[in-house]
Structure formats: structure tokens, C-alpha cells
Amino acid sequence: MTQAEAMDILKMGHNCYITGAAGSGKTHLLNEYIKFLRNKGVEVGITASTGIAATHIGGTTIHSWSGLGIRDSVSHYDLEALYEKKYLRDRFKSTKVLIIDEISMLHHFRLGLVDQIVRHFTQIDLPFGGMQVILCGDFFQLPPISKNEDFETLFSFDSDVWNELDLKICYLEEQHRQKDDVLLRVLNDIRNNTVCEDTMCHLRARYNKEPQCEIEPTKLHTHNANVDSINDTELDKINGEYREYRMISKGRAPLVELLKKSCLAPDNLKLKVGARVMFVKNNFEAGYVNGTLGKVVTLGYDGPTIRTVSGKIINVERASWMIEDEGKVKAKLEQFPLRLAWAITVHKSQGMSLDAVEVDLSKSFEKGMGYVALSRVRSLSGLKLLGLNKIALEVHGGVFEFDKKLREKSEMDREDLVCLEADEIKEKQNKFLEKIAPAGFVPGKKKEKKMSAKDSIRNMLKDEAGLSDIAKVRGVKIATILDHIEKILEEEPDFNIDHLKKEISTAKFKDIYMAFKNLYSENRDYLLSPVKNKLGSKYNFEDIRLVRLFVKRM
Numbered sequence: 001m002t003q004a005e006a007m008d009i010l011k012m013g014h015n016c017y018i019t020g021a022a023g024s025g026k027t028h029l030l031n032e033y034i035k036f037l038r039n040k041g042v043e044v045g046i047t048a049s050t051g052i053a054a055t056h057i058g059g060t061t062i063h064s065w066s067g068l069g070i071r072d073s074v075s076h077y078d079l080e081a082l083y084e085k086k087y088l089r090d091r092f093k094s095t096k097v098l099i100i101d102e103i104s105m106l107h108h109f110r111l112g113l114v115d116q117i118v119r120h121f122t123q124i125d126l127p128f129g130g131m132q133v134i135l136c137g138d139f140f141q142l143p144p145i146s147k148n149e150d151f152e153t154l155f156s157f158d159s160d161v162w163n164e165l166d167l168k169i170c171y172l173e174e175q176h177r178q179k180d181d182v183l184l185r186v187l188n189d190i191r192n193n194t195v196c197e198d199t200m201c202h203l204r205a206r207y208n209k210e211p212q213c214e215i216e217p218t219k220l221h222t223h224n225a226n227v228d229s230i231n232d233t234e235l236d237k238i239n240g241e242y243r244e245y246r247m248i249s250k251g252r253a254p255l256v257e258l259l260k261k262s263c264l265a266p267d268n269l270k271l272k273v274g275a276r277v278m279f280v281k282n283n284f285e286a287g288y289v290n291g292t293l294g295k296v297v298t299l300g301y302d303g304p305t306i307r308t309v310s311g312k313i314i315n316v317e318r319a320s321w322m323i324e325d326e327g328k329v330k331a332k333l334e335q336f337p338l339r340l341a342w343a344i345t346v347h348k349s350q351g352m353s354l355d356a357v358e359v360d361l362s363k364s365f366e367k368g369m370g371y372v373a374l375s376r377v378r379s380l381s382g383l384k385l386l387g388l389n390k391i392a393l394e395v396h397g398g399v400f401e402f403d404k405k406l407r408e409k410s411e412m413d414r415e416d417l418v419c420l421e422a423d424e425i426k427e428k429q430n431k432f433l434e435k436i437a438p439a440g441f442v443p444g445k446k447k448e449k450k451m452s453a454k455d456s457i458r459n460m461l462k463d464e465a466g467l468s469d470i471a472k473v474r475g476v477k478i479a480t481i482l483d484h485i486e487k488i489l490e491e492e493p494d495f496n497i498d499h500l501k502k503e504i505s506t507a508k509f510k511d512i513y514m515a516f517k518n519l520y521s522e523n524r525d526y527l528l529s530p531v532k533n534k535l536g537s538k539y540n541f542e543d544i545r546l547v548r549l550f551v552k553r554m
Helices: 003-011 026-039 051-056 062-066 076-083 086-094 108-122 160-164 181-191 197-204 227-237 253-262 369-374 399-418 422-436 453-462 467-474 478-491 498-503 506-519 528-535 541-551
Strands: 016-020 044-048 097-101 132-136 168-172 218-221 243-246 248-251 268-271 276-279 293-300 303-308 313-315 319-325 328-335 338-340 343-345 357-361 383-388
Touching: 003 016, 003 026, 003 168, 003 399, 003 422, 016 026, 026 044, 026 097, 026 132, 026 168, 044 062, 062 108, 076 086, 076 108, 086 108, 108 160, 168 399, 181 197, 181 369, 218 227, 227 338, 227 343, 243 303, 248 253, 253 319, 253 328, 268 338, 276 303, 357 369, 453 467, 453 478, 467 478, 478 541, 498 541, 506 528, 506 541, 528 541
Parallel strands: 016 132, 016 168, 044 097, 097 132, 218 343, 218 357, 357 383
Antiparallel strands: 243 268, 248 328, 276 293, 276 338, 293 303, 303 313, 319 328
């Protein structure tokens, strides 16, 4: 199936599983569909099984999105506790399309738990409460991580809800990474479970052979242990000063930390001229993709300049990684989309396209690891192979047979599409869009924002409303109103609140004012408790806070 055919099926509203060999454009198709939906104002849940995969499509993990977290089970009490969270109620009410990328790494039972949570919130007894569900991934790649060997073959397709979804299968056949027929044959032999002597001859021909490429190959390691050490050691070998580029972060600390763990760009990027680097994000307009290799040419204040392996010179600008919810940015990182590239783990290489790779698969410990590593490189001539073990080229039990069924079902679904007239396809797509798109949505027009509490209080203060009146209208305590006024004055130091002096008697105002001046003649901490202790019990904290607003302005 082509990407265009798959897009037609997605737009008709079918639940779908998007799959295909590495490099077939699965993530690109997802991003195009997300772009289409957002242009129509449709609320999309953009998730993946891992944080790294989530950053590739600008989303978050399915565990975080659903509220499941690290749970392995969900009790009735858990569901009730989750339902108390308004942001989850709002999320499930507004989401029309749910995307889960890298589905191969999600345990079958967790897919079922997410379905259980969504049904509980929506009270609709349909898979995922009737949302359109788009699953994406390749079961020949890395499987769910588990310490329990009983889970070895329990992929998400083993869950009951997988069958309930009645998925259309979009098995993408185009190849956008490898153009090397010999390498494609090797990869297909692994996928088809037909690795033979001919396959091994092609691989053995690359034992300790330097890639036919001007740049050093990226070392892919099966274990984390030595990756950072290798990169740091190689950087130290280069003479000259290094420059550091710090990541810029915005948003709530827990979300920022979650995003940092998922982002391949480092918090503190240390570079030297001549350092070997890798781009970790797609930017087709700028001339690079996730995995493009290069060397640092210059290091400026505004960023580094990189010469790619093809000779292209790129003045690199900061890229951004975000967590969004209901169109609002909850957390955002900005960093140059680079990392040192002498070494990287096989796991973190998923989704990358590399020009040259040096890989030792003699310590492979997971089926699918060899396929992931070998499928990162664009051609066999770009591969330097240091070793293989038996497990490296194996596929998981059940995956091979299941893949044959997927291919057959994809062909059937494609034939069903081809049998439809163009007008019929368009009509079905329009009906689905009418169902999920907000009425009257105008592309490019921002939703009218609900006035914030602070802005509402600011307007009432302009009308010279008193503290008690504002608290009554807002339904909050006077202390909360004072919190907002303090923030207003931080933003607008000249904002007029003189009418609030009438809130307390002139005598009280003077006593409190002088207490502040006497206690804080040399510093401006203006703490409340020392003033309260000095004045005694007939002065309350609200009055003291009120006067402090004026003290700070003097």
C-alpha cells in the first residue's frame, strides 16, 4: 500500500494499524495526518509507547496521556481516583483521534488498560470510547521490555481490544531509506525468517570493512555502558576549546524533565570544531533528517555550522520539542538538534537514517536488535560489522506468521479502497470530518481564550471594586485575590490600586506601614510574620499583605 492510499483510509475515519519495513515512511504518514487534523481543528491525542518515539511526532507517552503511569493493573478505586482529575475528563471528552506510535514496544495488557480507562471516562462501551484509533509500528523491531520471560511473545496484537478495534491494515511498501537492493534483500530475509548462507555471505563481506564514506561511522552499541564514555573520550582527543550550548526549557518542572528524558539532544551540548555530530530531528527544508551525520566547521554564539557527509553546509538553528494538550503548550525545550555521534545505542537509534554505521551484534540480547541496527544504514557499503551472535538475526515467535496475515489483510483493505469511486471516498471522508471537527472552525483563527482569573480581577480593580466584592464575584478568599494583585503589580508596577487604601482605617494603614519601614529600613524582604509579631493580634495578615502592596511601591 502507498502512503497516499493509506492517507485516504485514515481520512475516512477507520481504526488503522500502520506498519511496514524500516524506512517505509510510517512516521512521515503519521505527521501528515496529524497536520491535516489540526488544520481542521480536530483534537488529537498524539502518543507513543516510549518517550523517544513520542518526540518524533511531537507527543507524549501513552502512559502519561492516559493517566495510567507505571501501573500494571487498574482497580475500580484507581479508576475513580483518575476520574477526579479534571484535566483527564476534559482530555477524553475532547479527543476525537488517538495515535499510538511504536506499538510494538507496548505490552498487550497495557493497551487493554488504556482502553479500560478511556471507556470509564467516556461511558461509551466501544473500543477507546469510540475514538478513531491509529496504531503504528513494526513488530520486527524491538519488543516490549520486561523482566518476565512469560511476556516474550505477548505483543499488543495479543490483547482483546486489538481485535475489537476492527483495524484496517496499512502495510506501507514504499522504501524511503534504503535504495540498495542487496541490503533490502538482507533485511527482507530477516523479516521473512529466511536468513540463509547467501544472506550471511553479504553480511560477512562487511566484517571489519570500512564504510565507503568520507565520515567516520556511528558506533551502534547494544548496551548503554560505553556510549557516553566513547563520545566524551573522542571529543577530548580534539585539540582546541569547546563551546557549550545550554538547553532552554519552559513549562512545569515535571513535564520538562519528562521531555528531557525523551529528547535525544543533550541538556548541555558540548562541541569542538571537528567534532563528529548527528542531527536528531527532521527538518527537510534545512537539509537534514534524524540521523544525518556531519562535522562541526565553526562554533558561533548563534550556533554551530555543520558540514554533512554529502558536503552540504548547514548553519544550525535551535529546534523545539513540545508537550501539547488541547492546543496549549505544557512544556517546551529549545536546543540545537545535535548530539555527539561517535556512538549511540541501538535502542535510541530507532527512527534514524544513518550514512555509515559500525555495529557489534555479538552481544545482542533481544530478538529484533539486529534488524533495527542493520536497517538504520542506507546502504550495505555504509556498514562495518564487527560481530554477530545467533539471536541478532532472529525474529520473535509469532511475529513472522502474524506479519503474513497483516500483508494479506492490507491487500484486502487496499482492494476495498480501489473499488470505491473517487466521489465515494470524498463523501466518506467529509462525513467523518463533519463528525469530529468543531462546528464553524476557521483554519488559522485562534480560539477565543477564556478570560483568566487574573485578567478578570484586573478589570474589576480598574472599576475600583473592593476586595470583598471581587472575592464574592470570583467565589474565592480575599487571600487569593491578594495573590493575583501581587502578580498584576509585578507585571504592571504602575497599575493603580489607590482605592484599596480605603479597605482599612487610616490609623491601621499608618501603623502597618511604619512597622514595615522600621523593620526593613536596610533591606526589602518585607516578610509578613515579623510585622505581625511586632503589631500584635489586632492586626490580621490580610491587612498586612494589603499595606505591603503599597510599601513595595515606595
